[in-house]
Amino acid sequence: MTVDSADSTAAAQKAQPPRKRAAAKKSAKKSPGKTAAASGTEQLVQLLTPEGERVKSAEYDKYVTDITDDALRDLYRDMVMARRFDAEAVTLQRQGELGLWPSLLGQEAAQVGSGRATRDDDYVFPTYREHGVAWCRGVDPTNLLGMFRGVNNGGWDPNTNNFHLYTIVIGSQTLHATGYAMGVAKDGADSAVIAYFGDGASSQGDVAESFTFSAVYNAPVVFFCQNNQWAISEPTEKQTRVPLYQRAQGYGFPGVRVDGNDVLAVLAVTRWALQRARDGEGPTLVEAFTYRMGAHTTSDDPTKYRADEERASWEAKDPILRLRTYLETHTDTDAAFFTDLDAESETLGKRVREAVRAMPDPDRMAMFENAYADGHALVDEERAQFAAYQASFADGEV
């Protein structure tokens, strides 16, 4: 399958001043209606069909020549483990162990494909849903749970795995990633940076500014947009009327849409984009066209705003299923691989469950810590007052 990121749709949008474009006729005034943005029928980089068939790509096959059947099984394992971990977290939330959980269900290929495309010395700036990327970076999954349990606001050292903290304010991490990448370039390092964000986030001014800065400074950053079709209850049409990958062109760098449920294609495209960055060719936008199969978070009730059939139609494109079909049909992967993996993933679930339950509440004095690196007189004063106040209870004074 071929890709042409500045594809025919973009061409069709060329300004044709004197003629009226069919796509924007009068009726559009009231409501632009279902646009190309969410159709998913755009030219899409795909190496593995939903039916588990490998398709050739003149442009991208070369980025996955090293992906042996073993490597495919590894990717499969990553996706299964990510999904299992995610499911455990959802359960833990239902059981009251976590306050909230944003599930990655359905986005495993987008996350594992891109996460595995990164090199150790690359740096990752996630949103709050990149559990699969965290997995690929080697972050202990239990570390991700602290903030959703409410024991901290970010429970890992970003520099251990070059995996930044989750960022909740939509879009702001794209600027951090760009700045980090500017620093990488200054250092003359040949590593790259990848910034994750969502279809909803694409509307934030910060994301646009990150495109501008990265283009102007030719920063080695890949903007990885997981278009999972929804920003809570809003479909992508509420954010854009053309496919999101096209956004990049107007800022002077390439954008590509990849089948976000095809782990191999995501791996290939992200590798290509990261290599561009490392080679000094600047930013790239990758739009991984995928689907959020679950609720926005455990607080959300998607039945309020989307039809069951939509979800059902995406089940046929399940990222794990399609690789499994391929492995079963085209490789000599035996049944034991799958059963062993099931067992392994169950072990992960158990470990996570136990770790969460054992996770202690933070000491109350922790709220005064780390507000400042060099200290602050008012914090010191308030800490002391608070300690004295607490002590008054211990002393039985109150």
Added chain:
Amino acid sequence: MTVDSADSTAAAQKAQPPRKRAAAKKSAKKSPGKTAAASGTEQLVQLLTPEGERVKSAEYDKYVTDITDDALRDLYRDMVMARRFDAEAVTLQRQGELGLWPSLLGQEAAQVGSGRATRDDDYVFPTYREHGVAWCRGVDPTNLLGMFRGVNNGGWDPNTNNFHLYTIVIGSQTLHATGYAMGVAKDGADSAVIAYFGDGASSQGDVAESFTFSAVYNAPVVFFCQNNQWAISEPTEKQTRVPLYQRAQGYGFPGVRVDGNDVLAVLAVTRWALQRARDGEGPTLVEAFTYRMGAHTTSDDPTKYRADEERASWEAKDPILRLRTYLETHTDTDAAFFTDLDAESETLGKRVREAVRAMPDPDRMAMFENAYADGHALVDEERAQFAAYQASFADGEV
């Protein structure tokens, strides 16, 4: 001359993943260098050459068929009057009558062409440099001087001429224009809105968000970017590495670059874009490629950051000169027209000068007025205290 807004440059930027693009080779890492952004050699809509020759345009001629020689003389007059007014304001600033003045010198065609393209019922959201647009809208030029004299922060009723107040915070008016246009659409009115902004402003998140909102709601708004090559001391390369008009495509609406020093072309292109808006075809980006011939403002010293030759090269493209050449060569405009106009513009200068000098300082109590429409207890309290304090001097108490 033809136009193709999604032109060959855009095509050249198509992602060509596997090959490295010449335009982004390794050396680019250090500094992207002079890019196409400021080259001005992009395909440009032009109806009148710098030499004053009329060129044909299959697409745009039809938008100016009503422009008779008389109408051309009117446009010429507008530009001369705008320049004369502007020069007077610069002088008044030098004389200490104004605190500051942002000169429009060189941008007369961009402003008069677009300003004259608007209908009375259209609405205009300017930046702070649109004195020529204000002129076309019928705003008394002396009203523009109040804020630069420091007697008010906006001295006209926006609804008198459908010309909003000047906005100093870069880019924010593009969102107001978009919201206003959303309201126009809700009202079912067939008028349009035009938002002015600069090349520098194109980097602001607000401008990007206005593109998103206007596209999603198909708002009848024209984004009119005067790319005058400079944002104070920064050339356009510090804001973008591709021509700005291309920005629109990625948001799903057309962008066109027009010769901003060609009043006829600007008129035609803006009419086209406004008509699209009125016809329910949504937003358009017009990039008027022009040049700021003066300093950024009277506080600025451009010799610090740009070469004299650059300015000199643009003098040959002077928007007034080229129309004058055309009028002298291709129409029966007689010398009296020009001398009469000189006299008329001098009268304007004199009127402005006198009006400014006669402009009274505001009453000191004015600072408490209009902070709120419905009043505010604290303002009332402070006003009373201030009045009493002032009275204490009058009483000779201090």
Added chain:
Amino acid sequence: MAVQKLPIAKAINESLRTALDNDPKVLVMGEDVGKLGGVFRVTDGLQKDFGEDRVIDTPLAESGIVGTAIGLALRGYRPVVEIQFDGFVFPAYDQIVTQLAKMHARALGKVKVPVVVRIPYGGGIGAVEHHSESPEALFAHVAGLKVVTPSNSSDAYWMLQQAIQSDDPVIFFEPKRRYWDKGEVDTDAVPGDLHKAVVAKEGTDLTLVAYGPMVKVCLEAAAAAQEEGKSLEVLDLRSISPMDFDAVQKSVEKTRRLVVVHEAPVFLGSGAELAARITERCFYHLEAPVLRVGGYHAPYPPARLEDEYLPGLDRVLDAVDRSLAY
């Protein structure tokens, strides 16, 4: 319908419904306010009844939401904008502070920008970062804005009506942890002044001033103190800009003691202004310095610590005791 018992969230919903009904220029805008009815269901059913043209799901961009609301207001609309959570208002801060707050004055009164910005605020719901903050002082310091916050269903209904009718921009802070607290709403009542404080409970020994979510805590504290024989007066401030200093002064002239309670950090919080102003007005009346109970000068803590961070009954009573000890 006259008198109904409604949770605050539903009272706001009813108030929006009334406003949409009464004035075709009223619009409701924000992220997820339409089909979903808002993440707190505050706008539930409104899009269904008033259509997508009036109850508008916006792109995910707060500056855009407020900026376009300003434009709509200039066109004659009265947009009621929802910011999903307190911590997400900051991308819109520039539009609010430099444009919304100043446009009426900039135009010498020639234009009005009657935009209401609804912000669910405050903690106590066990949420993740950015979902529990109380940034009201950051708006109240800015001239041109009005800042109000109801503490009960009746005020939620009526204060929102008044905010929407106001020709000034109003930042309307909703105490999200009280959304499900029920109270009577009389939709035929004649509401009091939007910017006046009310005495929520009378008392003689000390004045507690609170607003929004902390009114309940202070009423509980007053009840507890009562048992110990202390008579606390509780004032519900309701309006943070302007602040009803007269009402507080009147109460303090009687009780001679003042404790201010809010969730926001104490440092430069609204309690600072109350303390400064009331001390100036009641210098010879005060038996004790104005004491303040509020958040600490540290980022809002993770949920498992918020009970320690937020003022609760004990911390309020501790301040009361300290004040009475003077």
Added chain:
Amino acid sequence: MAVQKLPIAKAINESLRTALDNDPKVLVMGEDVGKLGGVFRVTDGLQKDFGEDRVIDTPLAESGIVGTAIGLALRGYRPVVEIQFDGFVFPAYDQIVTQLAKMHARALGKVKVPVVVRIPYGGGIGAVEHHSESPEALFAHVAGLKVVTPSNSSDAYWMLQQAIQSDDPVIFFEPKRRYWDKGEVDTDAVPGDLHKAVVAKEGTDLTLVAYGPMVKVCLEAAAAAQEEGKSLEVLDLRSISPMDFDAVQKSVEKTRRLVVVHEAPVFLGSGAELAARITERCFYHLEAPVLRVGGYHAPYPPARLEDEYLPGLDRVLDAVDRSLAY
């Protein structure tokens, strides 16, 4: 060079130069800071000497400037960001408040974001809208930030050195109308604590607290009062977050009277916190309530009115008289 007489703008320039010289990780970023050397020429010559890689002209987007500075800090750089004027910091407010201020705490101390945000602030220069504001309280209320402001050349030089060396984000407010005031700078001196107030003039009858541009006004007021036989102590606060309450307390325990002066609006300005806190600390010492002199609760007025709006000698002395009259 040791001791030199420099205007404040030049002292800042020298301080940046020293920082760029001493630490290859220091970067200077902002609009027009490079070739132009800044609209106030504060960064004049730096790009020429340190190159475009270290003195960086940025796109016109304040959120982008601060956001990328955060990223650069995460990479190990120490960016010193310039916001061109006070009124233009708000597009960056979200990045400052939700990211810069909180990232160190969010990471449980594992990362540091040593970004300095330089903001020329305050009025008195006859400028158009948005060029004369004093938004310091809007930053000081936010935990995670430090906020400082020098009033003279020596502090400008040294406080900026210290701000750049600090591992915390520092908002560095520069009193733009004093940029050309000259003062001695000893580049070999050992600077005092960045966050301690200093006594600018000793006195016994009343304490004036000011910072940044208002220190000069207060010193003039003290001189004028002296002639009338009143001895005013003037404290230069220097740091707004943290605030040196100890120093103010010490002075007030001596003088028993306090007047706070700043250009920012009084309502919820830093004077409110000082009044509240010092009244609490010095309740039995104060002979008069803490009085505040500052801007009014109205948008900053047009230039021809700013002298009425800004606290000047007369208004300070009026407050002094009112305080002494208690």
